[in-house]
């Protein structure tokens with residue numbers, strides 16, 4: 001029988017199906033207990049509409065692989081950040097024409113300092129690698145993505161927003 005961890009590692013994300021939940025850093029742990037498998041995930045943000053689908057997909061894949069009892073636990077702290085996307089996940093995004101996120105904004109435990117100027121680094125074009133691109137809309141196909149356009153090759157593309 002395939003290990004539960006190996007099965008869970010192959011489950012893909014409902015919103016970015018070219019990535020697995022493991023690529024995204026959403027899959028935190030898989031434990032095989034005597035009577036059930038416990039999968040712990042940290043969804044990309046609380047209230048993400050894809051959460052229910054992720055739970056169903058994990059439970060379904062594990063059941064099909066011979067693990068009938070599956071418990072999916074959600075851990076919200078520490079909060080998921082795009083920094084958890086693995087290098088392999090970033091490569092898969094770029095290969096699909098979606099620009100991977102840059103470094104996430106620095107989080108501090110105390111009050112958030114007011115920033116007067118945008119500090120987001122430029123987003124390079126995933127097709128021609130042109131150094132900077134413009135945002136068309138803040139929300140693309142899903143809330144986690146924005147739509148941008150490259151001034152060099154004129155191609156629109158999606159960008160996974162840094163959080």
Ligand SMILES: [Zn+2]
Pocket residue numbers: 125126127128129130150151152153154155
């Ligand atoms: Zn371009």
